[in-house]
Amino acid sequence: MEYIYDIIRGWATAGYLPSIFEHTFMVRGLLAAIIIGPLLGAMGTVVVTKKLSFFTQTIGNAAMSGVAIGLLFGEPIEGTYAGLYGFCLIVALLMTFVKNRSRLSNDTIIGVVLAQVLGVGIILMIVVTSQFNVHQVEGILFGSLITLNDMDLITLSIASLVVGIIFAFNFNKVMLGGFNPILAKARGLSPVFLEYVFVCLMTIIVVASLKLIGALLVLVLVVVPAAGAQNIVSNLRQFVWVSVLFSTISTTFGLLLSGFLPIPSGAVIVLVSSVLFYGSLLLKPLFSKGGLSQGEV
Amino acid sequence: MVESGRGNLLEIRDLSLTLGGNRILSDVNIDVKPGHIHALIGPNGAGKTTLIRSIMGGMPHKGTIRFFFGDNGRIGYVPQLLEFDHSVPITVFDFLYLMLRKFPLFLGRRKPMREQILKILSVTECEHLIDRGVGYLSGGEFRRVLLAQALVPKPELLLLDEPASNVDEVGARHFEKMLVQLKQDHGHSILLVSHDMQTILRIADRVTAINRTVTYDGPPENLSLSDMMTNVSSS
Numbered sequence: 001m002e003y004i005y006d007i008i009r010g011w012a013t014a015g016y017l018p019s020i021f022e023h024t025f026m027v028r029g030l031l032a033a034i035i036i037g038p039l040l041g042a043m044g045t046v047v048v049t050k051k052l053s054f055f056t057q058t059i060g061n062a063a064m065s066g067v068a069i070g071l072l073f074g075e076p077i078e079g080t081y082a083g084l085y086g087f088c089l090i091v092a093l094l095m096t097f098v099k100n101r102s103r104l105s106n107d108t109i110i111g112v113v114l115a116q117v118l119g120v121g122i123i124l125m126i127v128v129t130s131q132f133n134v135h136q137v138e139g140i141l142f143g144s145l146i147t148l149n150d151m152d153l154i155t156l157s158i159a160s161l162v163v164g165i166i167f168a169f170n171f172n173k174v175m176l177g178g179f180n181p182i183l184a185k186a187r188g189l190s191p192v193f194l195e196y197v198f199v200c201l202m203t204i205i206v207v208a209s210l211k212l213i214g215a216l217l218v219l220v221l222v223v224v225p226a227a228g229a230q231n232i233v234s235n236l237r238q239f240v241w242v243s244v245l246f247s248t249i250s251t252t253f254g255l256l257l258s259g260f261l262p263i264p265s266g267a268v269i270v271l272v273s274s275v276l277f278y279g280s281l282l283l284k285p286l287f288s289k290g291g292l293s294q295g296e297v
Numbered sequence: 298m299v300e301s302g303r304g305n306l307l308e309i310r311d312l313s314l315t316l317g318g319n320r321i322l323s324d325v326n327i328d329v330k331p332g333h334i335h336a337l338i339g340p341n342g343a344g345k346t347t348l349i350r351s352i353m354g355g356m357p358h359k360g361t362i363r364f365f366f367g368d369n370g371r372i373g374y375v376p377q378l379l380e381f382d383h384s385v386p387i388t389v390f391d392f393l394y395l396m397l398r399k400f401p402l403f404l405g406r407r408k409p410m411r412e413q414i415l416k417i418l419s420v421t422e423c424e425h426l427i428d429r430g431v432g433y434l435s436g437g438e439f440r441r442v443l444l445a446q447a448l449v450p451k452p453e454l455l456l457l458d459e460p461a462s463n464v465d466e467v468g469a470r471h472f473e474k475m476l477v478q479l480k481q482d483h484g485h486s487i488l489l490v491s492h493d494m495q496t497i498l499r500i501a502d503r504v505t506a507i508n509r510t511v512t513y514d515g516p517p518e519n520l521s522l523s524d525m526m527t528n529v530s531s532s
Contacts, residue, residue, distance in 0.1 A: 042403075048385070049382065049385050051382070168401045168404065169399075169401060171401040171402065171403065172394070172395045172398060172399060172400075172401060172402055173395075173399075175395055175402070176395040176396060179381050179382075179385065179387060179392075179395070180379055180380070180381050182376050182379070183374070183376065183379070183396070183446075185353065185355060186353060186372070186373075186374035186376075186447075187396055188371075230384060230385075230386060233386050234386060234388070234428075234430075235386055235387070235388045235390070235391055235428075236386060236387050236388070236391040236395075236402055236403070237391070237402060237403045237407070238386070239385075239386045240402075240403040241403060
């Protein structure tokens with residue numbers, strides 16, 4: 001890892017990058033942003049199509065409980081991986097199970113779980129640490145580059161590679177299942193199984209990106225680039241690539257800007273992402289001429 | 298395995314289905330012959346769509362549903378209503394690509410696939426719709442696209458759930474002509490749910506009327522007026 005850090009730090013020393021990138025924690029942040037940005041953008045297109053935006057938020061909120069559970073089982077505060085991934089995956093699978101087994105609508109199920117997991121997390125955190133440590137909570141909610149370590153970056157890289165490959169080669173099936181489950185079923189696919197696969201992939205990536213973006217803000221990076229892309233694209237291929245572009249610009253430029261401003265990286269990433277969204281909205285009339293052909297309806 | 302089905306393509310025997318304590322279908326027996334247009338009629342709530350879903354394998358039921366075609370045979374399905382988010386930027390090309398190819402759409406080459414999809418769409422005379430957003434198609438246009446997708450790869454049985462709903466008179470007649478062509482020119486076997494008695498009398502080889510159980514099964518010309526009235530009055 002040090003070899004890669006040295007190269008990027010060297011670019012900062014030579015003046016190709018802002019001098020803030022002479023600090024290792026900023027270099028780690030930049031690498032995390034470059035890895036996670038494109039994947040969140042691509043997966044965001046399915047999240048928007050399947051209307052899973054607040055599902056993502058719930059997973060982010062569940063992270064608080066995950067960290068507390070990890071601490072409870074003796075994991076170190078800087079790397080509560082088993083607690084985080086384990087609890088968030090359980091919450092994701094449970095919500096999907098309830099959705100497929102009950103008549104409750106998706107947003108009702110999410111509404112029930114969304115705040116509960118955050119509240120339970122704060123209570124557990126106080127029980128485990130015997131005090132309310134606002135910095136720990138802040139780090140999870142808004143992201144904390146300072147606490148992003150080598151292990152996080154390695155975990156994030158491996159998770160992104162595995163999730164990226166599985167996602168790409170199941171994209172057609174997952175998108176068809178999200179677009180219309182009846183037709184997917186008629187093609188011999190199992191939309192319910194595909195949904196379980198997708199929520200697991202999504203959970204892994206959301207958890208992997210928490211230290212960079214934060215639990216409260218991760219929703220924005222999953223949804224906003226895809227929503228911005230939707231404003232100006234005319235087909236599914238463009239939808240994915242423009243969303244990837246918006247998301248990558250948001251994470252990398254957001255991180256560059258956060259180097260100059262005393263604001264958490266997640267908040268600046270969200271700001272850049274929002275600028276792109278409103279920009280695409282303003283440009284929508286230009287693109288709609290060549291966009292989806294509306295023809296005679 | 299191909300089994301002898303006394304010349305049937307599909308055999309439904311003693312099919313019963315209960316949902317939430319309510320008996321939806323009871324002792325349904327139907328034979329569908331190859332190369333036939335077989336119409337399924339019945340009033341609203343008679344269990345037609347449930348029966349279609351059972352044939353598709355999506356409903357737990359008692360009794361047997363047996364297909365007499367090879368393991369690789371498939372059912373082409375055109376659903377009654379397709380609910381989807383109209384804001385998702387999916388064109389007709391994308392829609393067919395997602396169904397026909399495993400290689401990720403956003404990585405694949407468009408040109409060779411485009412020609413293949415144009416050919417598929419030409420069967421139902423809608424190749425001009427290839428770049429149109431699916432959310433912007435009229436009811437009739439979308440039905441033709443759905444029919445085109447159901448024909449690839451060639452199915453042993455085509456299941457059409459009320460293909461003329463939300464389609465104007467001209468569109469419905471055009472669709473009807475297409476079904477006859479598919480039967481005569483391509484040898485397709487079709488099981489069709491419909492409320493349109495005129496169409497059924499014109500094109501169906503056999504009719505099964507159901508109202509939770511089979512109330513008539515035979516040629517369309519022998520349908521009683523009361524069976525027709527029950528069907529038409531509730532459509």
